Amino acid sequence: MTVAAIALPRLAYIGAGALDRLGSVVETLGVQRPVVVTDSFMVTAGVAQRVLDLLSDAGTTPTLFDGTVPDPTTASLGPGLEAVRAADADAVIGLGGGSPMDTAKALSVLFAHGGTMGDYRAPGPYTGPALPIIAIPTTAGSGSEATQFTVITDSDTDEKMLCPGLSFLPIATIVDVDLTMSMPARLSADTGVDALTHAIEAYVSRKANPFSDGLALAAMRTVVGALRRVYADGSDREARAAMMVASTQAGMAFSNASVALVHGMSRPIGGHFHVAHGLSNAMLLPAVTRFSVDAALDRYADCARAMRVVGDSADDRTAAHALVDELTRLCADVEVPTPATYGIDADDWSSRLSVMAEQALASGSPANNPRVPDADEIVGLYREIYQ
Structure with missing residues (x-):
């Protein structure tokens, strides 16, 4: 052990x-x-x-x-x-x-x-x-x-x-x-998806452990129930309190299990284009999960069940791919922009992709991912999320 x-x-x-x-x-x-x-x-x-x-x-x-x-x-x-x-x-x-x-x-x-x-x-x-x-x-x-x-x-x-x-x-x-309680809707959404990303990546990380697993599953179950509520109504104190607890649980989880590809790719977006960290995670989460899901069907399926996206009896493949669909819906519901709609110039984006991919790999986080990408695959993911 x-x-x-x-x-x-x-x-x-x-x-x-x-x-x-x-x-x-x-x-x-x-x-x-x-x-x-x-x-x-x-x-x-x-x-x-x-x-x-x-x-x-x-x-x-x-x-x-x-x-x-x-x-x-x-x-x-x-x-x-x-x-x-x-x-x-x-x-x-x-x-x-x-x-x-x-x-x-x-x-x-x-x-x-x-x-x-x-x-x-x-x-x-x-x-x-x-x-x-x-x-x-x-x-x-x-x-x-x-x-x-x-x-x-x-x-x-x-x-x-x-x-x-x-x-x-x-x-x-x-x-x-x-x-x-005074957080605006956009900040509530971006930081909330950030917490969800921490929980999911901690759970699927190659460094996950039973202690971090419990915190991660509890956090993602809470976030998926509360995030849409705080985005729609910032005065929802019960949902706000739930998000605070979930954020800290997710932080404890990834601090003891590490994050993975979403974070590795997110940091260069923030560094080069001054996109807030939570927002750049949100831009990436559905696409990176789709890229990674077949390499850890059982772990992603656990996430889907914890988030009540599927019932406990759903098979792993069905559950894991339902998770990708739910993350796509969630980011749409809280109006996460693409890099293009955020206002990043297409030529500027394209010109930096190779450097961004190198920086993502150098951070070490992608090596924790269920499916470990090479630089070309990271560039491909950056291109995919632009629009």
């Missing part, structure tokens, strides 16, 4: 009102000089100030860095690193979607160990010095609050670098549905 190495946050508070536990978290961890890493929207919305007040009430001296950008780059980390150094921080708190949490993770390691993010790129993993990371997600999708990965784009090459290792795993996470 293969031994699975499982790593999870030491502390996790999940549920409505969980943010109020922040003070007890920093007290438990002995934090005195935290830097809150977030974006301008969290400041405008008043959430950042609420976090700062909770930290001050707990007796700490917090600092705010609100300069994170969507899909953080190596260049965007500079001002954040200066803020962490100026505060002589003893912890970083990532507040926001995947980008602020990824930024916080990167700053944690750069402050404690130095170098550049290129030094920490896959295959890694990095397990050296790092500041404690506390993650407070405000979207339901990235799962970054529970993963041992960060993704940073190289400003010089537009390559989205996957940086793995236990040092990037938050020591504590606070998952509060109330922080997601």
